[in-house]
Amino acid sequence: MIGNALTRQTPIKSPLEISDLFRAKEIDTDWSFIQAKPSDTGKWTHDYHRYPAKFIPQLVERLFDEYLPTRDAHVNDPFMGCGTTIVSAISRGVIASGTDVNRIAFLITKVKATPIDPDHLGKKINGLLAALKDGHIEPAIPPKHIHRIKYWFSDESTDELGKILRAIQQERDPAIRDFFLVAFSHILKTCSIWLQGSTKPTRDLSKPPVKPIDALRRHLRKMQRGNAEFYAVVPARTREHLKAYLQIKIGDARHQSARNATVDLIVSSSPYVTSYEYADLHQLSTIWLDFADDLTAYRKEFIGTSYKSSDNTKPRSQIARDIVEKMSQVSAKMAREVEAYFVDMQQVFDESYRILKPGGRCCYVIGNTQLKGVDILNAEAFADSLQHAGFALDRIIKREIPSKILPQKRDKKTGRFASNKDADAEAYPIEYIVIGRK
Numbered sequence: 001m002i003g004n005a006l007t008r009q010t011p012i013k014s015p016l017e018i019s020d021l022f023r024a025k026e027i028d029t030d031w032s033f034i035q036a037k038p039s040d041t042g043k044w045t046h047d048y049h050r051y052p053a054k055f056i057p058q059l060v061e062r063l064f065d066e067y068l069p070t071r072d073a074h075v076n077d078p079f080m081g082c083g084t085t086i087v088s089a090i091s092r093g094v095i096a097s098g099t100d101v102n103r104i105a106f107l108i109t110k111v112k113a114t115p116i117d118p119d120h121l122g123k124k125i126n127g128l129l130a131a132l133k134d135g136h137i138e139p140a141i142p143p144k145h146i147h148r149i150k151y152w153f154s155d156e157s158t159d160e161l162g163k164i165l166r167a168i169q170q171e172r173d174p175a176i177r178d179f180f181l182v183a184f185s186h187i188l189k190t191c192s193i194w195l196q197g198s199t200k201p202t203r204d205l206s207k208p209p210v211k212p213i214d215a216l217r218r219h220l221r222k223m224q225r226g227n228a229e230f231y232a233v234v235p236a237r238t239r240e241h242l243k244a245y246l247q248i249k250i251g252d253a254r255h256q257s258a259r260n261a262t263v264d265l266i267v268s269s270s271p272y273v274t275s276y277e278y279a280d281l282h283q284l285s286t287i288w289l290d291f292a293d294d295l296t297a298y299r300k301e302f303i304g305t306s307y308k309s310s311d312n313t314k315p316r317s318q319i320a321r322d323i324v325e326k327m328s329q330v331s332a333k334m335a336r337e338v339e340a341y342f343v344d345m346q347q348v349f350d351e352s353y354r355i356l357k358p359g360g361r362c363c364y365v366i367g368n369t370q371l372k373g374v375d376i377l378n379a380e381a382f383a384d385s386l387q388h389a390g391f392a393l394d395r396i397i398k399r400e401i402p403s404k405i406l407p408q409k410r411d412k413k414t415g416r417f418a419s420n421k422d423a424d425a426e427a428y429p430i431e432y433i434v435i436g437r438k
């Protein structure tokens with residue numbers, strides 16, 4: 001059934017028309033932001049924490065410029081990740097709401113979107129570093145994860161990280177404590193034996209050790225500079241009433257807290273099917289910060305995970321169903337994962353439709369890929385699914401992804417991202433912004 005189909009002004013595009021539309025689409029070089037330097041993409045708080053498949057603020061800002069009506073607006077992102085959309089919305093003094101099931105993503109987003117008085121922050125950072133220099137701190141090492149911690153960290157690093165964590169826990173101001181926790185979370189990979197360039201959990205036993213205190217000091221100073229820049233751009237009213245503006249929660253993309261027809265614009269990039277296992281790749285932070293009691297259950301909360309497969313519900317989109325059908329000829333298991341993914345995403349689009357104001361737009365950034373030789377035409381399936389949620393297909397932007405932003409390669413057999421030297425297929429040399437209008 002197609003929601004609101006009878007009342008819409010724009011005719012529904014058939015699967016064939018959607019395919020033709022995508023085939024004819026030219027790359028819009030204006031949207032590649034080739035000229036953006038790392039200092040632009042990492043400005044303000046955007047470089048607080050690494051995050052796989054984050055998009056660049058320039059893309060979000062351009063969508064805001066084109067579609068955000070007034071200052072009294074409400075922006076939503078159901079898949080916040082490390083909060084690029086949310087930070088950009090707060091910088092413009094508009095309401096920012098959203099979700100992520102990933103506890104680390106929520107923490108990063110909250111801290112990145114919270115400007116702190118620079119003088120206050122400076123004193124607190126100096127205080128923490130001084131306390132750590134004094135030394136006499138009993139390490140706080142989460143006992144139930146000790147085996148995992150020992151797997152990834154030397155005894156010396158474990159001890160030093162435990163001391164840092166204890167000192168952070170003693171901080172009374174919650175905004176400062178969270179700020180420190182993000183710095184702590186960010187340095188974990190560098191201080192572990194996790195293969196540095198890899199998103200996959202691979203050990204590198206010959207990795208040169210990095211002293212946690214040194215890494216923390218460097219990163220805190222960098223974050224301090226980012227906070228000062230951000231503080232200067234966020235309107236004073238937003239800073240003073242941040243709770244009213246920043247309405248984010250840990251939660252599922254299919255359940256937004258925004259009321260019906262209250263959101264002006266959604267800018268989001270969804271997970272991909274069986275690409276990143278976010279629960280696994282943030283495991284260093286998850287274990288140190290003790291964010292998941294049951295990793296098996298936690299993994300299943302993620303859309304696109306290979307730990308979950310379809311309960312036999314069929315996607316509403318014919319394009320999605322055709323992809324599942326093709327996949328079922330190659331791998332029944334993967335077909336069920338792809339099916340579950342498209343069914344879940346349809347529910348996300350239904351939720352986007354519910355919360356948007358009439359005339360409001362949702363912009364989903366997504367790329368196509370291949371799994372086991374089958375073309376996974378996510379963008380076409382999203383365009384079709386948006387219509388099934390009640391949206392008119394408003395615009396499709398085809399853009400190149402400069403290589404410094406996303407990994408370019410996938411392993412052909414598994415479909416997972418791989419480091420460039422191991423992989424044999426292009427992953428997302430281009431991606432789409434699929435825009436629906438309510």
Ligand SMILES: C[S@@+](CC[C@H](N)C(=O)[O-])C[C@H]1O[C@@H](n2cnc3c(N)ncnc32)[C@H](O)[C@@H]1O
Pocket residue numbers: 051052053054055056078079080081082083084085099100101102105251252253254268269270271272278301302303304
């Ligand atoms: C491509 S990333 C978003 C990146 C984001 N645009 C940024 O700039 O950082 C997709 C996000 O979806 C989140 N996610 C996966 N399943 C989810 C679900 N069921 N509900 C909410 N978020 C989910 C992942 O944790 C991940 O952070």
